[in-house]
Amino acid sequence: MQTYTDPRQIDVAFVYEQLQEVHPAFQKAKGKAFVDAAYEKLLAKAPSMDDPSFFFALKAFSSLGADSHTGIGMTPQVVSQLHAVPLQLQYLQGAWRLSVVEQQHQDLLGATVVSVNGIPLDEVVTRASSLVAADNLVWLRHSLAGMFNITELYTYLGLATGPLEPVSFTVVRLGETQAQEFRVEPVSAQSFQGFAWATLYQNPCKTGPSSSYYRAFLINEGKTLFMQYNVCASSEDYPIDTFTKEVLAQLPGLHIQQVIIDLRYNGGGDSRLFEPMMDGLSKLQKQLGFTLDVLIGEGTFSSALMNAIQLTQRTECTLVGTPSGGSVNHYGEVKQFTLPNSHLPLFISSKRFTMDADYPSDSLQPDMLVEPTIEDMLAGIDTTVEATLQ
Numbered sequence: 001m002q003t004y005t006d007p008r009q010i011d012v013a014f015v016y017e018q019l020q021e022v023h024p025a026f027q028k029a030k031g032k033a034f035v036d037a038a039y040e041k042l043l044a045k046a047p048s049m050d051d052p053s054f055f056f057a058l059k060a061f062s063s064l065g066a067d068s069h070t071g072i073g074m075t076p077q078v079v080s081q082l083h084a085v086p087l088q089l090q091y092l093q094g095a096w097r098l099s100v101v102e103q104q105h106q107d108l109l110g111a112t113v114v115s116v117n118g119i120p121l122d123e124v125v126t127r128a129s130s131l132v133a134a135d136n137l138v139w140l141r142h143s144l145a146g147m148f149n150i151t152e153l154y155t156y157l158g159l160a161t162g163p164l165e166p167v168s169f170t171v172v173r174l175g176e177t178q179a180q181e182f183r184v185e186p187v188s189a190q191s192f193q194g195f196a197w198a199t200l201y202q203n204p205c206k207t208g209p210s211s212s213y214y215r216a217f218l219i220n221e222g223k224t225l226f227m228q229y230n231v232c233a234s235s236e237d238y239p240i241d242t243f244t245k246e247v248l249a250q251l252p253g254l255h256i257q258q259v260i261i262d263l264r265y266n267g268g269g270d271s272r273l274f275e276p277m278m279d280g281l282s283k284l285q286k287q288l289g290f291t292l293d294v295l296i297g298e299g300t301f302s303s304a305l306m307n308a309i310q311l312t313q314r315t316e317c318t319l320v321g322t323p324s325g326g327s328v329n330h331y332g333e334v335k336q337f338t339l340p341n342s343h344l345p346l347f348i349s350s351k352r353f354t355m356d357a358d359y360p361s362d363s364l365q366p367d368m369l370v371e372p373t374i375e376d377m378l379a380g381i382d383t384t385v386e387a388t389l390q
Contacts, residue, residue: 006046008047008054008342009047010341011340012043012058012061014337014339015058015061015062015072015346016039016061018346018348019062019065019348022348022350023067023070024349025352026064029064029067035064039061042057042058051077051081052078052081052163054342055078056153056156057156058344059072059132059133063133063134065331066133067135068133068136070347071133073345077343080190081152082150082188083150083186083187083188084149084151084186085149086102086149086195087100087101088145089113089148089149092110095112096148097110097113098110099201100197100199101197102195102197102198106198107173108182109200110378111172111173111182113169113170113171114179116169117160124148128148131147131153132144132147136325139325139326139327141298151186164186166185166186167184168181168183169183169184200374201377206382207219209230210228210265212228213240214227214229214231214235218254219260222254223257224260225247225256226260226385228265229261229263231266232269232274232307233273247277248281248284252284258293259291259292260292260295260388261292261311262295263294263304264295264321264384265297267299267301267302268301269304274310278310278315282314282315292316292317293320296308296319296321296322296324297321297325298323299325300321301324301325301326302326302332304326305325305326309355318367318388320384320388322371323364324363328356328363328364329356329357330352330353331352332351334350335348
């Protein structure tokens with residue numbers, strides 16, 4: 001391997017070498033010739049790049065493996081140099097929509113985004129997709145949603161001449177057909193704390209996202225136990241072993257008809273931690289006869305996806321919601337490295353997990369497809385939970 005003296009080239013070579021050594025099949029998606037050509041091109045351009053451009057270029061290169069677990073992360077140094085427009089997009093009900101806006105623009109919530117700076121959004125998505133390591137379409141959209149307000153990204157993709165220029169969005173308001181232009185000034189990353197926001201989730205419901213690792217409570221007039229599992233990890237303040245024992249011990253005395261396990265917001269961790277709960281629920285379901293519904297969605301990823309599949313194998317359950325962000329068969333067991341000069345984190349899968357070799361789709365598909373509506377979100381109604389109760 002050639003020795004380099006330029007700091008950027010040293011980092012590029014480091015990424016290439018680690019991907020070759022650690023990942024089981026990084027070159028499989030694009031082929032060795034394509035990956036090597038991209039590597040040489042990046043080596044040539046890297047020395048002249050600023051920090052944000054170098055970050056995006058490395059993201060693009062590490063995404064060639066089409067592995068959702070492999071890629072480049074940010075550092076505070078990169079974040080401090082970024083600018084963004086004060087809004088956020090999300091893919092909902094078959095379209096890219098405004099999910100977060102400044103409070104003064106609340107009437108634009110849920111509006112469909114047609115174009116950015118005159119470029120059709122489909123073309124924007126196509127260009128930006130090269131920067132996202134994803135092994136299915138659901139995770140691609142989920143990841144893009146977190147990037148689509150960064151103006152350095154627009155500059156990198158050729159959608160703007162610089163990160164400080166205003167960005168023009170063409171949108172169609174919810175319930176209307178006429179498109180209108182919405183022009184937004186970029187601000188620094190540090191400025192975001194001072195904004196007053198309006199979001200699709202500003203009327204939270206009891207069963208919505210939570211900062212708790214896990215929680216359980218009765219709903220539906222005490223007929224249903226709702227259990228939310230948000231991260232495959234154990235809290236120091238409330239160990240998962242304690243949570244599991246308490247839930248399983250209380251279940252026989254609750255006289256419930258249904259258990260709901262919510263995995264919609266769980267991005268993974270250690271899949272083994274939930275196994276005692278799954279085994280306990282399997283035994284109690286046979287004894288008590290309650291129905292079991294498992295909620296999944298675009299945020300269900302990695303170990304949480306594995307737990308969802310294990311629940312279908314160990315219990316009599318119904319998967320409810322939307323396709324998962326994680327793929328049924330995927331690379332994982334991630335190893336982390338730090339680039340020697342830019343200090344960017346590098347995450348690389350080291351193992352292939354085959355949960356079902358015959359599964360026909362990348363994402364785990366629900367048995368009952370329930371997609372939340374914009375109207376329910378704004379009203380604070382959990383569409384998916386309501387569907388399981390009916």
